[in-house]
Amino acid sequence: MQGYLGILPVGWLALGGVSGLLLGTFRKARRLLYGWSLAFALGGVALGAYLSWKVPMPSSTFFGMAWGGGLYSFVSAGIGFISAIGLSFLHYHLRQHGGDRGWEALPLSLLMAAALTALSASNHLILSVVALETVSLGAYVLAALSWEDRFAPEAAVKYFLLSTLGFVLLLFGLSYLYGISGTLYLHHLRILKWEAWQGSGLYILALSFIGMGLFVKLSVFPFHWWAPDVYGGATPGATGMLVAFGKLNATFLAVQILHVVKIPAAWLMGGAVLGAISALYGNLSALGQPTLQRALAYSSVAHGGYLLLGLVSGAEGRLQAQAYAMVYGIMSSLAFGLLALAAEPLEYKALRGLGYQKPTYAIALAVALASLSGLPPFAGFFAKYAVFASAFRAGHVGATIAAIVAAVIGYFYYWRPIAWMFQPGEGHLPVRTALATGTIVLLILGVIPAIVWGWMDYLYGLAGYFQTQP
Numbered sequence: 001m002q003g004y005l006g007i008l009p010v011g012w013l014a015l016g017g018v019s020g021l022l023l024g025t026f027r028k029a030r031r032l033l034y035g036w037s038l039a040f041a042l043g044g045v046a047l048g049a050y051l052s053w054k055v056p057m058p059s060s061t062f063f064g065m066a067w068g069g070g071l072y073s074f075v076s077a078g079i080g081f082i083s084a085i086g087l088s089f090l091h092y093h094l095r096q097h098g099g100d101r102g103w104e105a106l107p108l109s110l111l112m113a114a115a116l117t118a119l120s121a122s123n124h125l126i127l128s129v130v131a132l133e134t135v136s137l138g139a140y141v142l143a144a145l146s147w148e149d150r151f152a153p154e155a156a157v158k159y160f161l162l163s164t165l166g167f168v169l170l171l172f173g174l175s176y177l178y179g180i181s182g183t184l185y186l187h188h189l190r191i192l193k194w195e196a197w198q199g200s201g202l203y204i205l206a207l208s209f210i211g212m213g214l215f216v217k218l219s220v221f222p223f224h225w226w227a228p229d230v231y232g233g234a235t236p237g238a239t240g241m242l243v244a245f246g247k248l249n250a251t252f253l254a255v256q257i258l259h260v261v262k263i264p265a266a267w268l269m270g271g272a273v274l275g276a277i278s279a280l281y282g283n284l285s286a287l288g289q290p291t292l293q294r295a296l297a298y299s300s301v302a303h304g305g306y307l308l309l310g311l312v313s314g315a316e317g318r319l320q321a322q323a324y325a326m327v328y329g330i331m332s333s334l335a336f337g338l339l340a341l342a343a344e345p346l347e348y349k350a351l352r353g354l355g356y357q358k359p360t361y362a363i364a365l366a367v368a369l370a371s372l373s374g375l376p377p378f379a380g381f382f383a384k385y386a387v388f389a390s391a392f393r394a395g396h397v398g399a400t401i402a403a404i405v406a407a408v409i410g411y412f413y414y415w416r417p418i419a420w421m422f423q424p425g426e427g428h429l430p431v432r433t434a435l436a437t438g439t440i441v442l443l444i445l446g447v448i449p450a451i452v453w454g455w456m457d458y459l460y461g462l463a464g465y466f467q468t469q470p
Contacts, residue, residue, distance in 0.1 A: 006055055006068020007121060009048045009076035013083075013114035016040025020107025030103045034091040037106040041084040044113065048077030052455075058463050064185060065124040071459035072121035078326040079120075079248070082333050083113040086241030089337030093146075093237025102145050109241060112138035116245055120252045125174055125184040128253055132170075135249045136163055142238035143230060151233030159234070162216065162226035170213025170253075176206035177261070186260045194262035207267070210257060217250035218304040221278035227304075228285075231297035231336075239293070240336030243300055244329030247307065251325040254311050255318045259465060263312075271312035272396035278305030279406035286413045292351075293339050295413050296332070299372065302406060303328050309403055310387040313394035319460045320386040323453060327383040328372075335368040355422035362421045373414035374407050386453065 020037050023029050055069030087109055094102045112135050119131035140163075144156030180202055181189055197203040212223065219227035231239055282302030289295040307328075310321030338361065355362035371378035374385075384407060391400045460466070 004061055004068065006051060006059060006070070006073055007061060007066060007118075008051065008068075009044050009073060009080070010114050010117045010121070012047055013040060013044045013076075013080065013110050013117060016043075017107045017109075017111035017114060020110060021104065024103045024107065033103055033106045034087065037087050037110055038084055038091075040110055041080050041087055041113065044080030044117075045077045045084065048073045048075070048080060048117075052077065052459060056459060056462055060123065064187075065122070065127050066118065067121045067123055067463070071456070071463040072117075074456060074459050075120045075322070075326070076117040078329070079113050079117050082244050082248075082326075082329040083109055083241070085330065085333040085337060086238070086244065089240060089333075089340050090142075090237040093235065093340055105142055105145055105238065108138050108141060112241075112245055116248055116252070119249065122256065123186050125178065125186070128256060129171065129174065132249055132253055133167055135245055136167065139163075139242050139245060142242060143234040145235040145238055152235055155230045155233035158226045159230040166213045166216025166223070168213075169209050169216065173206050173209030173211075173213060176202055177210065180206060186256055189260040198262075198264055207261070207263065211271075214250055214254050214257075215274075215308075217246065218254075218307060219246070219301050220274060220304045220308050221281040221301055224278070224282070224301045224304070227300050228294065228297045231300055232291070232294040237337070237340045239340065240333035243332040243336060247300070247303065247332075248325050248329055251307055251311070251321055255322060258311060258318060259315075268312040268394075269396065269399075272309055272391060272394075272399035275305040275308035275312070276399040276402035276406070278302065278308065279403045280305075280409070283406045283410040283413070286410070289413075292417055293336070296335060296339070296372075299410065299413075300332070302410060303332075305406070306384065306387055306403060309391045309396065309399060313387075313391040313396060315466050317387070317390040317394055319457065319465065320383075320390045322460075323456055324383040324387050327379045331368055331371045331380055335365070335372060338365045338368060351417050351420040352423055353421075366418045366421060369414045369418055373411050375411075382453070 016037060016039075020033055020040075023036060024033055051069055051073035052071070055073065058067045058070035058072055060066075061068050087106060090105055090109065094105065115131045115134035115138075119128055119135070122128040122131060140156060140160050143159045144152055146152045177189075178184060180197055180200070181192055183189060194203075215223040216226075231243055234242055279302045282298050282300070282305060285301070286295040286298035289298060307321050307324060310317040310324060313320075341361070355366075367378070371380040374380045374383075376382075388400050388404060391403070
């Protein structure tokens with residue numbers, strides 16, 4: 001029974017999504033959808049946090065296909081919170097531009113959150129693949145929500161085609177992995193003697209395709225082609241959720257694969273180098289972008305590099321990569337969501353003087369950008385520091401130094417808009433609530449990081465991720 005209790009957050013979010021879709025079929029009830037969806041998202045936060053405290057030791061359920069409780073409930077709480085931020089900005093966009101259309105996006109976001117939660121708790125490759133692509137299918141819809149927008153159609157088509165390519169590569173590699181092992185259960189894969197396969201062509205082929213598929217999903221250079229155009233042109237109110245869920249989607253699956261399959265040290269070193277290159281490329285490319293949203297789209301390539309650097313740095317690095325993905329999800333949801341309050345992609349000149357005319361908005365945006373840049377005492381600093389420290393301890397010294405240089409370069413385009421906002425001039429954005437909850441959480445995570453990091457570290461250990469592979 002404890003196992004079923006542990007996966008209650010998945011059922012709760014799925015119930016919210018399905019019931020919201022049914023509620024939306026009644027025209028007069030659609031005005032209730034935002035409150036309905038937000039209540040389920042926040043309920044998922046409370047339920048996940050409570051279960052991670054009451055049931056810290058995860059247990060197997062659904063014939064061993066999933067885990068419940070502990071770390072997985074904790075992760076579901078973070079996903080629910082990111083969903084709540086994304087729903088707030090998405091609702092604003094629909095209210096301003098959607099009219100009576102697009103209401104399906106609110107319950108669909110809950111279904112994506114439920115699938116992402118199921119992916120994090122999966123112990124079976126079929127469940128992982130289905131959950132992964134369920135999130136992606138919802139993302140395709142959200143990207144194309146404003147079809148009349150001049151950028152959204154191109155973004156949606158590119159997202160669909162290139163993300164599907166990544167999924168096909170990933171699925172092809174996983175099929176070879178199944179052919180080698182004869183099992184789909186992750187705990188069975190973990191006990192195999194992978195050393196016997198490491199010289200095999202099938203093993204190399206399997207890992208090559210899995211790696212390429214994950215690189216596409218993470219938008220790591222040179223598999224990043226789609227990310228700038230998609231994140232720079234997708235439906236404004238949904239972009240933050242697309243970025244957050246996309247990174248979490250790939251990170252969760254990568255952690256599962258790297259935990260059960262023994263990868264040669266040379267391959268891990270190559271992944272660290274690729275992560276550092278991606279961080280440098282993403283930050284350098286963001287410097288010359290004309291709009292802030294486009295710059296943040298290129299910064300997602302850099303953050304994909306930081307995630308990859310953590311993922312290839314052993315058990316500790318995978319923990320820090322998951323924590324980084326959660327923190328980045330909150331930061332990007334807040335930053336992209338705030339940009340969505342503008343009618344057009346926000347050029348830097350529109351920010352001049354905004355800090356004096358719209359201080360609430362300007363302070364919220366400044367906090368989100370400062371955290372993304374990695375400035376202490378915000379959450380982004382501690383997340384980056386943890387990833388860099390784990391990579392350094394894993395022996396990726398050169399790649400870590402290059403990633404730190406990339407992070408310093410990123411300060412320029414993150415802080416340039418902050419400087420513009422607090423210069424005299426004329427800003428022309430509407431006064432809107434700046435989601436103080438998201439800002440406060442960023443501050444709390446920065447000032448008291450030990451509360452979240454320490455608890456997640458404890459749950460991560462209970463889940464067995466620090467155990468050495470047999």
